Amino acid sequence: MLLNSSVLFGTPNYVLMDPIHGAISFFKHEKRILDHPLFQRLRYIKQTDILDFVFPGTTHSRFEHCLGTMYVAGKIFRKMVTGYLGHDSGIILKRDEVHAIQYLYACLRMAALLHDVGCLPFSHQFEDSTAGKKILKNKEIIKKLMSEMSTECLGQSLEHLTHEHYSVLCACRICEDVKDSSDFPFEVEDIVGMMEEAKCIPSESIALKVKSTIKLMSTVPALVEGYGQEEIIKILYSLFKDIISGEVDADKMDYLLRDSYYSGSEYGSYNIHHLIQNMFLGFDLISSNPWVGIAIGHKGLGAFEDFVYSRFRMYLQIYNHKTVVGFKWLIHEAIYEILQKTHYLSHIESALSDINVFKNFTDTYLWEAFRQLAIEKPNSACGRIVYRQRLPHIKAIKTQRDHDVDREKRKLANERNIRVISHHSSSKFSEINPNFDKIRLLTKNPDTGKREIDSIQNHSEFFHKFQNVLMTHFYEDPQFER
DSSP states (O other): OBOOHHHHHOOOSEEEEETTTEEEEEOHHHHHHHTSHHHHGGGGSBTTTTGGGTSTTOOOBHHHHHHHHHHHHHHHHHHHHHHHHOSSOOOBOOHHHHHHHHHHHHHHHHHHHTTTTTOOTTTTHHHHSHHHHHHHTOHHHHHHHHHHSOGGGTOSOOSSOOHHHHHHHHHHHHHHHHTTSTTOOOOHHHHHTTSTTOOOOOOHHHHHHHHHHHHHHOSSGGGGGGSOHHHHHHHHHHHHHHHHSSSSOHHHHHHHHHHHHHHTOSTTOOOHHHHHHTEEEEEEOSSSSOEEEEEEEGGGHHHHHHHHHHHHHHIIIIITOHHHHHHHHHHHHHHHHHHTSHHHHHHHHHHHHOHHHHTTOSHHHHHHHHHHHHHHOTTSHHHHHHTTOOOOEEEEEEOOOHHHHHHHHHHHHHHHTSOEEEEEEEEOOOOOSTTOOSEEEEEEOTTTOOEEEEOGGGTOSGGGSOOOEEEEEEEEOOOOOO
């Protein structure tokens, strides 16, 4: 079969317009996922929790972010495939080879689409709050949830629940609900197995598809034959997970541009087209520790550095803005207040232990709870959130040790004769260090002219220039009415 884009990746059935990526095309089987109530729930969860209290434009939802992540993940996979097979090169593919590429492409896009489907209200703030953490560690909730869902997708035991766990469980339920349709010829485990925290084993049939695809793109196809079914799936599924959630992934590639656009800033801007154009499927099947992963072409190193620095700047300037951090602290306190009310606690426990109820657990639900408590007690944390009463910011310091924070808090309280509270913010730079091997650099040997993979650290000083920044912000204690 002659190589061309429509044959390799199929012809989409629908299109929607997106302010970040333009026209996003999608297929019938993806529309079935989009129309499911558990996915429609994402329309009512903001991508950036409380950020719009400081940057008013950031009211976009997890729904459009997931669509964007699907689009970017698909573009990365297409580039990796065509980067080795070439465009219009006259390569003839067997029918089963084309089917293998189509199947992996579809599964990866759906896994990316579903990667945040279990996101909790206010994005990460519910699970980051002390009260939220406590309820997500409740053994009875975990037991009930796992008894209703297949333990194959998450393993036999969990000590605490996260949004990644709920994403896997929701993805399983959605795919199970739509898989009987004629336009959904996919095994649930093949899709969910690509997601973070998923423990399910992909189907036996996909092993042949995985091996067929790697052989097509490997410079030494015979090497692939030496690997068994489980090993070959493990190698490539590790790559798929990194494409969706890794150091340079579709998730971050979408939300940086999206959040930067809606915040009205330029901090998250980078050249996504140049970066994807220089992303390849890297191989090292000769060493004792076989590796298949993302390789950045040497010409794309600058674009990759820009991407990493853009993420760092977004955290420093936008996500961890001093007023935003204060409102995040207030959100945590407001969540604590509603969890003290028996009727709210009962409903939230029910939502977290039953996927059928989970579809109604959104930002909207918590906002209405906050509003009711604000009416009763305007000077509560709920009242301050509902009426947007920000915390007076006093000072911010780079955090070294916990006792430094305690000492500074006492000092500020004595100087100003007020009560002082503090809240941390973390701005991550990069995981790339001398031991990091998830991403490598694709170079050309000047002597032989052949492609080789090498450590990024050997070709860039950029990743030594910055470090993660942990800040502590101090605010005047609002002294709630409770």
